[in-house]
Amino acid sequence: MRYQLIGVNHKSAPVEVRERLAIPESRLPDTCRDLTAYPGIEEGMVISTCNRVELVTHTANGSADLRGFLHDHFHLKAEELDAHLYEFREKDAVRHIFRVAASLDSMVVGEAQILGQVKEAYATARAVGAVRGQLDQLFSRAFAVAKRVRTETAVGASSVSIASVAVELAKKIFGNLQGKNVFIVGAGKMSELAARHLMAHGCASIFVANRTYDRAIGLAQKFDGQAIRFDDLYETCDRADIVITSTGAPHAIFRREHGEQFLARRKNRPMFFIDIAVPRDVSPDMAKLDGIFAYDIDDLQQAVTSHVADRQKEAERAEAIIASEVEKFEARANTLDVVPTIVSLQDHLEMIRQAEIDRVRGRMGQLTPEQEMAVEALTRGIINKVMHTPITALKTAAKESEGTTIVDVVRRLFNLQVKEKEKAEPTQPSAKKDEVGTCQ
C-alpha cells in the first residue's frame, strides 16, 4: 500500500495559491501523463476543483518527490508553495481520499458535487492509463464508501445555503415547483441566486420589478423573463406564487392590505415571500395572513445554521464509517500484498519436486503407471504439508502490522526475490482479478 498524496485545499491555502495550481480540464490528461512519468511514480491522478488541487499516486518505493513535481510542473518556488501543502502516505492517504469522496473534507460538508468531480478526475486519469491496479482499487473503494456514507448518514440531507433553504421551503408549500411563477422585486445578487435555484427546480417563468426599470429589463433578459414597471407591482404581483423581495426601501412595501388583495385575486392560493431585504419588505401584519408565508433573512439564516449543525453531527457518524472502512481496506490490501509471495513459494517448491522426480526417473528407468501415481501422490503430499504452515503464517501476518517482515523472511528463506520479480508481470492479472472481485 504505497499510496502518497500531496495537495492544497480551501483550508490550507488561500485562493491566490489555489488558482496558481488549478489545472484546466483540457490539460488534465497531460498532467496525469507527466505525473506517471515522474521518477518513483507508478500510477497517478490529479483532482483539481475550485477548492482543492491534489496529486494522488502509487509509488515504487513509498516515497516519491511529489513536491519536486509540483515545483517543476507549475514553476513555483518552494517558499511560495510548501507552507500550504499537506502530504499523506499509505493509510493516511487512503483515509484522506475516502473523506474527500464522502464530502467530509469539503468547504460545505456533505455537498454532493465533489463526488462527481472525483469520478471525473478518475475517469480522465484512467483513460490515459495513469490509473491502473492500485489506484483503481483505492478509488473503487472510495466511491463505495462515499455511497455508504450518503445512505447511512444524513450528512447531505438538509440544505445549507439561503438559496437552497428557500427552494426547500417552496417545495414544502407547493410540492412540485413545475409551472410556478417567480417574482423578483429589487434586482440584487442574492435574489438572482435564489431565482436561479428556483428555476433549476422547475419554476416556469420570472417577473422582475425594480425601481430602475432598465435594471429590471437586464435581469429579466438573463432568465428569459418579463420586466414589470415598479408602479405596476401591486397589480401584477398576484400572478407569482413565489416572491423574492430585496428592495432598499426604508419601510415595508408589502402590507396587510396588499396581501388581502393578492389572496382575493388568487382565490386564496398560497403565496411564498422570500424577504431578504433589511429593513424588511414584508410587514409582519401581512405575514400573519392565512395563505401568506413570509420568511425574512433571519428565518432563512436560522434554518441554514441549524442544518449546518445537523450536518456536523452526521459528519461525526460518517467519520466512524470511514475509520472502519480504512481498516478494512488496509487489511485487504495487505492480503493482496502476500499473494505474489505465496504464488512464488508454490512455484519454487513445485520446481524442486519436478526436478527431483526427473532425477529419480533417470536413475530407476521407466516407472509403471501405478508407480508414477504413487510417486506423484507422495511428493505432492509432502510439498503441501511443508507449505501449509508458511502459507497460513503469511495469510495471518497480512492482516497484522508485521506482515511485511514475515514476507521478507519467507522470501529470504526460500530465495524468492529473483523469482518474484520474474513473476511480477504474470501474477499481476490474477491479483487484479481479486481486487475487482472484492471491490464490487
Next chain:
Amino acid sequence: MSLLWLRFALGCYFIGLVYAFVALTRTSDLFSRIALHAASTGMIFHFVSLVEVFLSGKVVWASVHNDESLLAFFSMTFFMIIYAIYHTTSPGVVVFPIVFFLTFVAAVGQQPVLLTAFVSHNGWLIAHIILIFTGYAALVLSFGASLLYLLQESRLKSKKPTNMISFLPALEVIDQIGYRSLLLGFPFMTLGLLTGSVLAILVYGHVNFLDPKFSLSMLTWAVYMVMVFTRWNSGWRGRRAAVLATFAFVAALAAWAANYFSTIHRFAS
C-alpha cells in the same frame, strides 16, 4: 367466521393506529412502511370478512355492525387510492384512528340487528348504503386533510428549522387531497340521500322531513355543499375550510347517531 377475519383486520389496523400517534411526533420512513403494509394486510382480511357476509345469503347489510365495517373498508380504500396517487401515508394520522374505531365496534361480536322495514327493497337498499358510505368515506378523508393542512400551515408559519423535516406532504398536496375527496364524495352523498328518500317513499309512502335522521342528513349534505361551493368559488382553505369540514363531520356523526332515535331509519331489534 366473518368476525374472525374482521378481528384479524382489527389487529392490523391497530398498527396503523400506533403509527397515527407516533407520526405526529417523529418522522420514520420505516414505520410508515410498516403501517402501510399492516393496513394493506388488514384490508385483505377485511375484504374476506365482507365477502363472507355477502355470501351468507342473508340481507345483513342494513345492520349497524356490518355497516360500520363497510364504512371502515371504504375509508381505507380511499386512503389507499390517495397513497397510490400522492405516495403519502400522512392522511393515516386521521383515517387510521377512525377506521380502527369503526372496525373495533363492528368486531365486538354482537348479533347483527336488521333494519327489517327496508329488506323487501334490497336493490335500493344496497345502492343507498354503498353510495352514502362512499360519500361518508370521502368526507372522512377531506376532514382529515383539512386538519393536516392546518397542522402543516402552522408548522410553516412557526418557522422553526426542525419543522422543515416532517412527515407531512407539501401544503398544496394536502389541499388537493382534501379538495379531490370533497369533489368525489359530494355526488355520492347526494345520490345516497336521493336513493334513501326513494326507499322511504317505497316503504312509508312519503318522506318525513321532521325525522331527525332526515333533517341531520340534509344538514350534513348542506354543509358539504357549502364546503364545495366556497372552495370552488372563493378557494377557501386552511382555517375556514377546517371549521366547515369539522362541522360537516360532526353533522355526519349526529346523523349516524340519529339511527338510535329515528322513527323511519331505525335498526330494529
